[in-house]
Amino acid sequence: MSKESKKGMTRRTFIKTAGAAAVAAGTFGFPAIVRSAPTELNVSGWGGTWSQIMKASVYPAFEKEHNCVIKTDTAFPFAPKLLASPKSKPFYDVMHANSNDQWKVAVAGFIEESYDPKKVPHIVDLHPFATSDKIAGIAAFTSAIGLGYRTDKTDCTFESWKDLWDKKFAGVRGTYVITNSLGTCAFMMAGKVFGKGLEDTEAAFKAMEALKPVKMVDFTGTMEKQLFSGEVIVGVIHDSAIWRHLEKNAPLAFSVPKEGVLALEQVWSVTKGSQKKELGYAFINHMLSPEIQKIAVEGMWYNPANKNVQLEQKFKEHLFTTAEQVKQLVQVDWKWYNANEDILTMKYNKIFQAR
Amino acid sequence: MKTRGWDIIVFRGVNIALIGFLLLPIVVVILFAFNSAEFIVFPPEGFSLRWFHKFFTDPDFMGSFFRSLKLAFLTVIVSTGVGTMAAIAIVRGKIPGARFLSALFLSPLMLPAILTGLALFQFYVIIEAGRTFWGLLIGHIVVTIPYVIRTSTTVLYNFDISIEEAAMNLGAGPWDTFRHVTLPLIRPGVIAGSIFAFIVSFDQFPVSLFLVNPGENTLPIHLFNYLKYSFDPTVAAASTVSIAMSITVVLVLEFTVGLQEYVRL
Numbered sequence: 001m002s003k004e005s006k007k008g009m010t011r012r013t014f015i016k017t018a019g020a021a022a023v024a025a026g027t028f029g030f031p032a033i034v035r036s037a038p039t040e041l042n043v044s045g046w047g048g049t050w051s052q053i054m055k056a057s058v059y060p061a062f063e064k065e066h067n068c069v070i071k072t073d074t075a076f077p078f079a080p081k082l083l084a085s086p087k088s089k090p091f092y093d094v095m096h097a098n099s100n101d102q103w104k105v106a107v108a109g110f111i112e113e114s115y116d117p118k119k120v121p122h123i124v125d126l127h128p129f130a131t132s133d134k135i136a137g138i139a140a141f142t143s144a145i146g147l148g149y150r151t152d153k154t155d156c157t158f159e160s161w162k163d164l165w166d167k168k169f170a171g172v173r174g175t176y177v178i179t180n181s182l183g184t185c186a187f188m189m190a191g192k193v194f195g196k197g198l199e200d201t202e203a204a205f206k207a208m209e210a211l212k213p214v215k216m217v218d219f220t221g222t223m224e225k226q227l228f229s230g231e232v233i234v235g236v237i238h239d240s241a242i243w244r245h246l247e248k249n250a251p252l253a254f255s256v257p258k259e260g261v262l263a264l265e266q267v268w269s270v271t272k273g274s275q276k277k278e279l280g281y282a283f284i285n286h287m288l289s290p291e292i293q294k295i296a297v298e299g300m301w302y303n304p305a306n307k308n309v310q311l312e313q314k315f316k317e318h319l320f321t322t323a324e325q326v327k328q329l330v331q332v333d334w335k336w337y338n339a340n341e342d343i344l345t346m347k348y349n350k351i352f353q354a355r
Numbered sequence: 356m357k358t359r360g361w362d363i364i365v366f367r368g369v370n371i372a373l374i375g376f377l378l379l380p381i382v383v384v385i386l387f388a389f390n391s392a393e394f395i396v397f398p399p400e401g402f403s404l405r406w407f408h409k410f411f412t413d414p415d416f417m418g419s420f421f422r423s424l425k426l427a428f429l430t431v432i433v434s435t436g437v438g439t440m441a442a443i444a445i446v447r448g449k450i451p452g453a454r455f456l457s458a459l460f461l462s463p464l465m466l467p468a469i470l471t472g473l474a475l476f477q478f479y480v481i482i483e484a485g486r487t488f489w490g491l492l493i494g495h496i497v498v499t500i501p502y503v504i505r506t507s508t509t510v511l512y513n514f515d516i517s518i519e520e521a522a523m524n525l526g527a528g529p530w531d532t533f534r535h536v537t538l539p540l541i542r543p544g545v546i547a548g549s550i551f552a553f554i555v556s557f558d559q560f561p562v563s564l565f566l567v568n569p570g571e572n573t574l575p576i577h578l579f580n581y582l583k584y585s586f587d588p589t590v591a592a593a594s595t596v597s598i599a600m601s602i603t604v605v606l607v608l609e610f611t612v613g614l615q616e617y618v619r620l
Contacts, residue, residue, distance in 0.1 A: 042569070046580070046583055047583065048580050048582075048585055051415075051580070071569045071570065072569050072570065074576075075563070075564050075565075075567050075569075075580070076580065080473065081565060084473060084480065085480050089483075219582055219586070221582055224586055225586050
C-alpha cells in the first residue's frame with residue numbers, strides 16, 4: 001500500500017470526491033443554470049446602417065426584458081434559406097424582408113400572414129397599409145418609391161409619372177432591373193399610368209419600350225450615385241435615399257407624382273414552425289412601438305407604420321405620417337407578381353437587352 | 356530571318372495595351388479609395404484618407420476582414436494537404452476508377468458556386484449542424500480543393516518517375532524519397548494551387564452567402580450588405596487593402612521562395 005493511501009486520502013479518492021461534488025452542485029444548480037441561459041431568437045435583417053441602429057438602439061432593451069439574444073442573419077437573400085429549412089424547424093423565428101419575399105414564403109406555408117391584437121397589441125395603432133391584404137405579416141415601416149431629380153438641371157417638378165417619359169430626359173433618366181423591387185414597382189406603375197392598372201403588363205411593356213434610352217441600375221445606391229454625379233437628371237428612387245442627404249444641401253428633390261408613390265414595405269412575420277412564437281410576437285410588437293419606430297425612422301428616414309410616433313418637424317415635413325399622406329401609397333400585389341415573375345422578367349430583359 | 360523593328364514595337368504595344376486593359380479597373384478602384392467625394396465618382400474630386408480611416412476603425416469591417424483572412428489561411432492549409440495527397444493518389448496510386456475520382460474532385464468547378472452553397476446549407480440543416488465557422492470552412496475547402504488537385508496533377512503527370520526510382524535505388528525510403536525528391540519537384544504545382552485556393556477563399560461570395568453564421572460575415576458578404584444602404588468609397592478602400600495584401604503576399608513569396616520558376620508549370 002502506498003504512503004498516500006495510508007493517510008486516508010489518495011489521489012483517486014480526491015478525484016472521486018471532487019467529481020461527485022461537481023455533479024451535486026450541477027444538479028442543484030441546474031435550474032439556475034437553465035434559467036440564466038438566454039433564449040436565442042433567430043431573425044433576418046438588413047446589414048450596414050440598419051444593423052448598426054438595431055444593435056445599438058433597438059435590440060438591447062428587448063434582449064434585457066425578455067432574457068434573449070437576437071441573432072440576426074444579414075446575408076441576403078433570406079427567402080431561399082427559409083424555404084430550404086424544414087417547416088417544423090424553420091431557419092428563422094422571425095423573418096424581416098420586403099413584401100415580395102414575404103409572399104414567397106407565405107405561399108409556401110412558412111409564415112403567419114395575420115396576427116391577433118392580443119399577441120401584438122400595437123397592431124391597432126397602425127396605418128391601414130401595414131396590415132392590408134397586400135401584406136403577408138405586418139409592415140412596420142415603408143419607403144415611398146417616386147422620382148428623385150436634380151433641381152439644378154431641370155425646371156420640371158415631375159407632377160406626373162408620365163414626365164419621366166418626356167423626350168427631353170432621354171438618356172438622362174434612370175430605372176432598375178426588374179429583379180430589384182424598385183424596378184418591379186416602376187414597371188407596374190407604368191401599367192397604372194399608361195394602362196388600366198398595376199397589372200396591365202401589356203401597357204407596362206409598351207411604356208418600357210418608350211422609356212429607352214434609359215440608364216439601368218441594380219442597386220439603389222447606384223441610382224443615388226448617378227443622381228449625385230449628374231449622370232441622370234431624374235430617376236426612380238425611394239424617398240429615404242433622397243431625404244437622408246438633406247443636410248448635405250445637395251440639389252436633389254423627391255417628387256410624389258399625382259398618380260401616387262409605390263410602397264416598399266419593411267415586413268416582419270413569425271414563422272409557423274418556430275418554437276419561440278410568443279417571443280417572436282413580442283419582438284414584432286417591440287418594433288411597432290412608437291419609441292422604436294421613432295429610432296428607426298430618424299436613423300433610416302423610413303415612413304412609420306404606427307400612427308402615434310412623435311417625430312421632429314423635419315421628418316414630418318418629408319415623410320408620410322398622416323392618414324391623408326399614406327393614402328398616396330400604392331401597394332403592389334406581390335403575390336400576383338411572384339406568380340408571374342418568370343415570364344415578366346424574361347420579357348422585361350428582352351426589351352432592355354444590350355445589342 | 357531578321358525581325359524588323361516595327362514588329363517588336365507592335366508586339367510590345369499590344370502587350371502593354373492588354374496589360375493596361377487588365378490593370379486599369381484596379382487603378383480606378385484605388386483612385387476611388389483616395390477620393391474625397393461622398394460617392395464613387397470619376398474623375399476624383401480631391402485626395403482623402405477618410406475612407407481608409409472608416410474601414411480600419413469600423414469593427415464590422417475589421418471583424419469581417421480578419422475573419423476572411425483566417426478562413427483563407429485555414430482553407431489553404433487543408434486544401435493544399437488534402438489536395439496534394441489526392442493528386443498523388445490519383446496519378447500514382449493505381450486506384451480503380453482514378454479518372455472518375457479525378458472528375459468527382461473537380462466537379463465543384465463545374466457547378467455554380469451558389470448551388471454548392473445552397474446544397475451544403477440544406478445538408479447542414481438535415482444533419483442539424485447549424486451554421487458554424489467549421490461548416491463554412493468545409494464549404495470553402497470544397498470549392499478550393501479542385502484548384503490544388505488540378506495544378507498538382509499537372510506537374511505529377513509531367514514528372515520523370517525515374518528520378519524517384521534512382522533515389523530509392525540509392526537507399527532512400529518512400530518517405531525520404533517523397534520529402535527530398537518528389538515534393539521539391541512538384542512544389543510549383545502545389546504552390547500555384549495554394550495561391551488559387553487563397554484567392555478563391557478570400558473572395559468567396561456565393562458559398563459564404565448561405566453558410567456564414569449570423570453576425571460573423573466574411574468581407575465579401577459584409578461589402579455586399581454595406582452596398583444596400585451606402586455607396587461611399589469605403590468599399591473602394593476595402594478593395595484597395597485587399598489588393599495591397601495580395602501584392603504583398605506575392606512579393607513575400609517572391610523574395611522567400613522565388614516565384615519565377617513556379618510560374619512555369
